[in-house]
Amino acid sequence: MKLIASILISAGLLAAAPAQANQELAKKSNCLSCHSTDKKMVGPAFADIAKKYAGDKAAPKALAGKIKAGTKGTWGQIPMPPNPSVKDADIDTLVKWILAGAK
Numbered sequence: 001m002k003l004i005a006s007i008l009i010s011a012g013l014l015a016a017a018p019a020q021a022n023q024e025l026a027k028k029s030n031c032l033s034c035h036s037t038d039k040k041m042v043g044p045a046f047a048d049i050a051k052k053y054a055g056d057k058a059a060p061k062a063l064a065g066k067i068k069a070g071t072k073g074t075w076g077q078i079p080m081p082p083n084p085s086v087k088d089a090d091i092d093t094l095v096k097w098i099l100a101g102a103k
Helices: 002-028 046-052 059-069 088-099
Strands: none
Touching (some): 046 088, 059 088
């Protein structure tokens, strides 16, 4: 029984690791300067972005383009600056994390 409990606990910790890693990536990429996971700041909350694009198969590519090139008008008049220094692979990871609810 202890072995099963240990396995389940380890699996839970491993499942939580990617979310933490992606939050760290968001912090490292300066996303958290303007966004949070659950509250509007300068930009929309990641949870609101996930809701807006839920079920949209074109969303990952579109959001990656917006992150890389910047955007204005999608969520109001404050523009999101371009992020050309963030690696494409990191942007893809961030987009998947955001669309999954940033948890």
